[in-house]
Amino acid sequence: ETGVTQTPRHLVMGMTNKKSLKCEQHLGHNAMYWYKQSAKKPLELMFVYNFKEQTENNSVPSRFSPECPNSSHLFLHLHTLQPEDSALYLCASSPRDSQDSPLHFGNGTRLTVT
Amino acid sequence: AQKITQTQPGMFVQEKEAVTLDCTYDTSDPSYGLFWYKQPSSGEMIFLIYQGSYDQQNATEGRYSLNFQKARKSANLVISASQLGDSAMYFCAMREGWSTDKLIFGTGTRLQVFP
Numbered sequence: 001e002t003g004v005t006q007t008p009r010h011l012v013m014g015m016t017n018k019k020s021l022k023c024e025q026h027l028g029h030n031a032m033y034w035y036k037q038s039a040k041k042p043l044e045l046m047f048v049y050n051f052k053e054q055t056e057n058n059s060v061p062s063r064f065s066p067e068c069p070n071s072s073h074l075f076l077h078l079h080t081l082q083p084e085d086s087a088l089y090l091c092a093s094s095p096r097d098s099q100d101s102p103l104h105f106g107n108g109t110r111l112t113v114t
Numbered sequence: 115a116q117k118i119t120q121t122q123p124g125m126f127v128q129e130k131e132a133v134t135l136d137c138t139y140d141t142s143d144p145s146y147g148l149f150w151y152k153q154p155s156s157g158e159m160i161f162l163i164y165q166g167s168y169d170q171q172n173a174t175e176g177r178y179s180l181n182f183q184k185a186r187k188s189a190n191l192v193i194s195a196s197q198l199g200d201s202a203m204y205f206c207a208m209r210e211g212w213s214t215d216k217l218i219f220g221t222g223t224r225l226q227v228f229p
Contacts, residue, residue, distance in 0.1 A: 033217075042118070043205070043219040056216065088157060100147050100166055103217055105159035 006106035021076040023091030037088040118220035137206030153203040
């Protein structure tokens, strides 16, 4: 299996639920990312991990909690979300965190908060 | 101020014709990288092409080329011989500095290719 895989593809949750998004990459990359894509807005960087260490937290509310147990897996734990958190959540990885490394993205998880 | 500006919310092009998608950027860092991504309706972001700020020549990848005008801070994507499968959202993105965590995206352009 190759590429960046995200599960689930779709998720509907209530505001009091707790759920987790999973991302797995089989590309041997060292950096992993979470992005949020809302309608008519640019992609928003949420978190960055380099060699399992978090190097970026872009002022994300604490109801989003990332976890990176190893360089191949990245999770986004969700709890007490708001309807405005409904969006496409994209995971990405890159070989190293430098200027010319493109990010490789997964298909995303479409999240709907009711 | 926006770092990446894509002024065309939507573009139409006939199959087999060429199309240019505009992108301007704003940075004071002399070292930066510019990327274009394609996002079909499936949601996946597909990397298309990269241009470094110190690259002397415009980047090309198959039917994709990047019209890099450094003084004007523009990095337009040119798609030659459009195909129906090119219909998608296209995003311009930038990384500032040589080693940085942030890839900043524009709002995107929706391209529709018609027969």
